[in-house]
Amino acid sequence: MLGLIRRDRGMARQTDQRDDLDMNDFETCVSAVCKRIEGRIGQGPAQDEADVIAALNEVIAAELTCISRYRGEFEVASRLHGNEAAAGFAEHIAEEQAHADRVASHVRKLGGVPAQTIPAAAATKSASAPPDGLEELTLEDIRAERMIIAAYEALARWLRPIDETAAQLLDEISVEERDHLYR
Ligand SMILES: [Fe+2]
Ligand SMILES: [Fe+2]
16 A cells, blocks of 8 residues: 555646545444444453354455455556556455455354445445545555454454454454555
């Protein structure tokens, strides 16, 4: 992401090229998912597999929200910066999809049904003015990724006493999310 910010600096603002992008309020959507995760943790220790499944479905919701966001940014990057920048987003999308798939696989092993759609709010166009340029988009991404990392790390601690495999999975995903802050 930081590479894209550097590339974006010095370019003329091209907000007109982004008007057709579904500019959902990414931070708000991610914040809502993270707050739901915090809410579950705040209710006390995880009790059973139903708790694990519900929590992991929040993780899938977060991942699907990221995928939707980064698909939009892939298009923006492609238009503004060409194939090289867009390739970075394609890689990013693939990693978020892999996260969602790994968590979904664990949900199925527990007998649950993985979440398949992003939260409704994530599909809603933001009421706020669209940000200026890819730089602001990527700064939003970084703030959202930081929220996700904090939520996943807390969730891993919450899940560990009842499901070590799920906790380990979240630890591994959190490490990869940290990488997203610097690309
Ligand atoms: Fe992810
Ligand atoms: Fe990420």
